[in-house]
Amino acid sequence: MTKILLKKKTEKVIEYTILILSMTYFVGFILFDTHTIGLPDMYPKPPNFDIYFDILLWTIFIAMIPDLLIKYIKSENWRAFLKKNWIDVMFFILIPLFAFLRVLKIFQIAHQLKFIKIIKSLLKVIYEGNKVLVPVILSYRLIRNARKRHNVKI
Numbered sequence: 001m002t003k004i005l006l007k008k009k010t011e012k013v014i015e016y017t018i019l020i021l022s023m024t025y026f027v028g029f030i031l032f033d034t035h036t037i038g039l040p041d042m043y044p045k046p047p048n049f050d051i052y053f054d055i056l057l058w059t060i061f062i063a064m065i066p067d068l069l070i071k072y073i074k075s076e077n078w079r080a081f082l083k084k085n086w087i088d089v090m091f092f093i094l095i096p097l098f099a100f101l102r103v104l105k106i107f108q109i110a111h112q113l114k115f116i117k118i119i120k121s122l123l124k125v126i127y128e129g130n131k132v133l134v135p136v137i138l139s140y141r142l143i144r145n146a147r148k149r150h151n152v153k154i
Contacts, residue, residue: 014067021060028053061095068092 032045033053068088075081082089 011067011070014063014070018060018063018067021056021063025053025056025060028056057095057098061092064088064092064095 028049031042032049033041035041068085071085071088072078072081075084
């Protein structure tokens with residue numbers, strides 16, 4: 001297995017695969033998913049975009065495994081490996097983290113929808129309460145003003 005991984009051709013195929021997949025992910029992000037960082041999307045999302053986007057992200061993650069293995073086997077020790085390839089290791093660690101954050105984003109949206117429903121119910125109660133409270137407050141003010149004009153104390 002290590003002989004196959006250490007072939008220069010295999011190493012280049014893996015690197016180009018990661019490069020192409022990463023570029024595809026980046027272009028898809030720029031075109032269809034920039035609202036996640038607060039920018040408007042250039043185009044509307046195609047159907048099932050999130051599923052394909054997640055599959056692409058995990059494909060990059062899986063393609064990075066043999067790449068990191070090759071780099072580790074070629075290094076003298078783990079410190080030299082980390083010193084030379086720390087960016088690759090960070091990306092490898094961050095991919096599952098970002099996938100987890102996307103799941104949290106879904107929960108956040110669900111929480112926001114629940115919050116919106118609560119606000120809607122609260123506004124409805126206030127509106128319905130105003131139907132009762134406004135006449136009561138107006139009648140109280142009318143009675144108070146009438147008493148002031150006639151100097152009536154109760």
